[in-house]
Amino acid sequence: MASSVGESQLQRIIRDLQDAVTELSKEYRENGEPVTDDSTSLHKLCFKLEYLLQFDKKERSTFLGNRKDYWDYFCDCLAKVKGANDGIRFVKSIPEVFT
DSSP: OHHHHHHHHHHHHHHHHHHHHHHHHHHHHHHOSOOOTTOHHHHHHHHHHHHHHHTTOOOEEOTTSOEEOHHHHHHHHHTTSTTHHHHHHHHHHOTTOOO
16 A cells, blocks of 8 residues: 555656646747746756655665765766766855755
8 A cells, every 4th residue: 555655646746747847848839949047947847856856765874974865876977977077066066056
């Protein structure tokens, strides 16, 4: 029963994410201009995506007690891609971004 509740919640989250993508796509078609950081539809999509990535994840920490989440995984993967280190360093340097 518990997995059924979790599965239905996951399906709802995925549906919400699909709706956010549809809304962003519609906004782009109507405006005919690139989507910018000012777009509330983009903010909604990012929020839904982050929620999906964190769904049903247990709190993890490193040996020293530092919190670990999906951002650490992205950093590890992107560190292997040539030229991606500059982007990772840039995002980590932004004080408004909590990673």
